[in-house]
Amino acid sequence: MTQHRTVDVGGSHLYRITIGPGLLDDGALLAATLRGDAFVVSDDAVAPLYLQRVLDALSAARPGLRIGHWTMPAGEGSKTLATFGQAIDAIASAGMRRDATVYALGGGVVGDLAGFAAAAWMRGVDCVQLPTTLLAMVDSSVGGKTAVDLPQGKNLVGAFHPPRAVLADTAALRTLPARELRAGLAEVVKYGAIVDAPFLDWLEANADALLAGDDAALAEAIARSCAHKAAIVERDPYEHGDRALLNFGHTFGHAIETSQGYGGLIHGEAVAVGMVQAALLSERLGLSSAADTARLRGLLRRFGLPVEPPPGLDPDTLLAHMRLDKKAQSGGLRFIVWDGAGRARVLAGVPESEVRAVLAG
Numbered sequence: 500m501t502q503h504r505t506v507d508v509g510g511s512h513l514y515r516i517t518i519g520p521g522l523l524d525d526g527a528l529l530a531a532t533l534r535g536d537a538f539v540v541s542d543d544a545v546a547p548l549y550l551q552r553v554l555d556a557l558s559a560a561r562p563g564l565r566i567g568h569w570t571m572p573a574g575e576g577s578k579t580l581a582t583f584g585q586a587i588d589a590i591a592s593a594g595m596r597r598d599a600t601v602y603a604l605g606g607g608v609v610g611d612l613a614g615f616a617a618a619a620w621m622r623g624v625d626c627v628q629l630p631t632t633l634l635a636m637v638d639s640s641v642g643g644k645t646a647v648d649l650p651q652g653k654n655l656v657g658a659f660h661p662p663r664a665v666l667a668d669t670a671a672l673r674t675l676p677a678r679e680l681r682a683g684l685a686e687v688v689k690y691g692a693i694v695d696a697p698f699l700d701w702l703e704a705n706a707d708a709l710l711a712g713d714d715a716a717l718a719e720a721i722a723r724s725c726a727h728k729a730a731i732v733e734r735d736p737y738e739h740g741d742r743a744l745l746n747f748g749h750t751f752g753h754a755i756e757t758s759q760g761y762g763g764l765i766h767g768e769a770v771a772v773g774m775v776q777a778a779l780l781s782e783r784l785g786l787s788s789a790a791d792t793a794r795l796r797g798l799l800r801r802f803g804l805p806v807e808p809p810p811g812l813d814p815d816t817l818l819a820h821m822r823l824d825k826k827a828q829s830g831g832l833r834f835i836v837w838d839g840a841g842r843a844r845v846l847a848g849v850p851e852s853e854v855r856a857v858l859a860g
């Protein structure tokens with residue numbers, strides 16, 4: 500029998516992350532926290548691959564269960580208030596009641612949107628995250644942040660709504676496009692950069708295995724990333740302090756994504772560029788060294804990730820997006836700065852001139 504790995508998230512909302520192959524067919528595990536009806540949200544790339552399997556497994560575990568499902572177009576462009584409204588319509592039309600569970604089957608886009616729908620429907624029903632991208636397994640499915648984007652910026656409307664459970668079926672990664680796998684590795688590198696220097700060594704040593712989709716290497720990277728995310732979220736569920744460290748590279752990254760109208764770099768790629776920009780900013784501020792930046796850049800490059808902003812982006816537009824980023828507060832720009840491998844912190848009041856210098860290359 501396959502051994503699953505588990506990571507427990509503590510604090511005021513307890514839940515378990517289970518990691519291993521075959522979980523999407525495991526009816527008992529899928530239904531373990533189910534109290535009433537079930538509603539599965541997915542996207543049109545993931546649903547043809549996995550939706551029926553999840554529906555079958557749930558029905559087998561709970562004969563007579565009322566299950567609804569709804570599928571949205573794949574991609575960041577779907578993370579809108581309009582699509583959120585459609586999800587709520589579908590949940591309402593299926594007659595989901597107060598004790599229903601919403602299952603989010605897909606990547607971070609499905610997870611964020613379905614999680615937000617679960618947070619809002621009847622002021623909050625249970626949500627079980629079934630992440631199918633590496634990025635969703637190591638980051639977005641854990642911690643309870645849910646949101647949709649606005650034209651003005653990423654994730655501007657949403658809610659904190661921790662899941663009841665997270666089931667990461669590592670076998671689903673076999674159908675994930677290579678570009679998406681690499682994008683997920685950016686968030687994995689982030690944990691090494693901000694809190695776990697030895698993890699950076701491990702990633703350098705295991706880069707080839709990870710890129711080749713080696714099951715054991717991926718499971719180790721996912722479990723270690725989830726353990727870091729769980730520990731941070733447990734300490735600071737609502738991002739009043741430490742949790743902001745998870746946004747390393749994201750202020751630059753979100754500004755790039757927004758400037759490109761969510762149609763250029765995908766999220767993990769934008770975060771890869773953003774982490775290098777944050778490292779360059781930290782270097783300018785005298786906090787980290789050029790060697791630190793070079794090491795980070797080298798590892799991201801090895802994972803096939805972009806490390807420079809796409810050409811043609813206007814620094815003024817990027818800065819305008821940064822001012823609206825949730826990490827910006829009334830006192831000026833706030834960044835997650837880097838003190839070198841395994842150490843990061845929040846720095847408020849960063850002069851715009853320094854940021855502009857980084858953006859200008």
Ligand SMILES: NC(=O)c1ccc[n+]([C@@H]2O[C@H](COP(=O)([O-])OP(=O)(O)OC[C@H]3O[C@@H](n4cnc5c(N)ncnc54)[C@H](O)[C@@H]3O)[C@@H](O)[C@H]2O)c1
Nearest residue numbers: 544573574606607608631632634638639644671674675766
């Ligand atoms: N809530 C959080 O804490 C948090 C953290 C990080 C990122 N995010 C959000 O996550 C989103 C990015 O998530 P993502 O990178 O997973 O993107 P995504 O959800 O768009 O998925 C990427 C693509 O892969 C496809 N796909 C997913 N699983 C597949 C599989 N197993 N086989 C084949 N195709 C598959 C999807 O249909 C999609 O086309 C962004 O919106 C970002 O803001 C949220």
